[in-house]
Amino acid sequence: QWFAEDEFYYSYTPPLLQGDTVDQFLFETKSGFCEHYASAFTYMMRAAGVPARIVTGYQGGTVNEEYLQVKQSDAHAWSEVWIHGKGWMRVDPTAAVSPLRVERGSQALISENSRSWHDTEWYRKLGEKYDRVRHKWNKWIREYNALKQKALFQIIGFEKQDAKAIVIVLGSIMLATTVLVMLFLYLTRPKQKLSQYDKVLNQFIKLFAKDGLTKLNYQGVIEYSELIKKQYPQLKDEIDKFISLYIKLRFSKSPKKIQKADSQLQNYLKAIRQKMINVKKQVD
Structure with a gap:
């Protein structure tokens, strides 16, 4: 009182x-x-x-x-x-x-006037969710024991701890996890940006792929160009110029030289395309 x-x-x-x-x-x-x-x-x-x-x-x-x-x-x-x-x-x-x-x-x-954003409803709920995650971590990871292992197997349908079945289940989980991780890494991998000269090379490859001269993954550009020249010997000079300039661009350390030569490489491709059309007309 x-x-x-x-x-x-x-x-x-x-x-x-x-x-x-x-x-x-x-x-x-x-x-x-x-x-x-x-x-x-x-x-x-x-x-x-x-x-x-x-x-x-x-x-x-x-x-x-x-x-x-x-x-x-x-x-x-x-x-x-x-x-x-x-x-x-x-x-x-x-x-x-x-x-x-x-x-x-x-x-x-705590009076309403003295409350900060720490005392708001959304922050309180966020704190509760964070505490639940910590609770689950402590319960199922840090304090994991034989009793909790038994309870876990009962949840997933194993009343008796059959060693063979446990190995199969855990192996399947690990395999599925590995596949998912690999798939995630593949889908989120940084995409390599093609240079201008590589784009022109792809156009070169597509041009001859239409005639059945597909470039295989293990083939380098020189080996592939030799294959083309066997079928189109009339294009030998133009193809040699194109491949020679591409290799110089591919291994050049001067960005200025690359910018100047990119347009020249495109011109070589145009010359090859035009001469290829003429060769086909003569054959027909």
């Missing part, structure tokens, strides 16, 4: 107490949090001859799906007094000063 009627305040940042801390708190500062009120009340009960003790623990928590999430901010302190015929009875002197602190927890004392 004294705590409720006198000018006592609940505060997370009370003045620093020195010397006789209980007297200083009760008669001077009158400001503190749960530990101040619990210790002062317990002291007065003992002074009055009533057995009393301080109890520290946690008040409340947050239900996070299948478990109760208790944070350090939920820490609380209260008193217990011995009542003859009833035993130890809980008394929370903080309730007389700040009922909201006891009814709704420490977060209820």
Whole structure:
């Protein structure tokens, strides 16, 4: 009753107490949090001859799906007094000063004006999801044991721990995981940007592929060009110029020279295409 009627305040940042801390708190500062009120009340009960003790623990928590999430901010302190015929009875002197602190927890004392983005609903839900991930990690990875292994096999349909079946299942999981990882790496691989001279070379290859002269993967450009010249000996000079310039561009270290020669390579290809048309007309 004294705590409720006198000018006592609940505060997370009370003045620093020195010397006789209980007297200083009760008669001077009158400001503190749960530990101040619990210790002062317990002291007065003992002074009055009533057995009393301080109890520290946690008040409340947050239900996070299948478990109760208790944070350090939920820490609380209260008193217990011995009542003859009833035993130890809980008394929370903080309730007389700040009922909201006891009814709704420490977060209820944060005023709306002092709330930051850390106290918003979306941030709270994000924190709960992060804590659930940590809980699953601790439960199924760090604290994994024989009992949890048995429970896991029961979930996936193995009532009895058959060694052969376990090897098959784990092997299948590892194989499927490897395939998925390889597929992901393949689909997300950085695509190589073709240079202008490589684009012209592809046009050169497509031109002769139409006549059945397909370039095989293991063939280099020189070997492939020799194959073309056997079928089109009339194009030997033009093809030699084209391949020679391509090789110079391919291994050149001068970007300026490459830019100037790219157009020349394109001109060589045009000359090959035109002469090829003329050769076919003569054959027809």
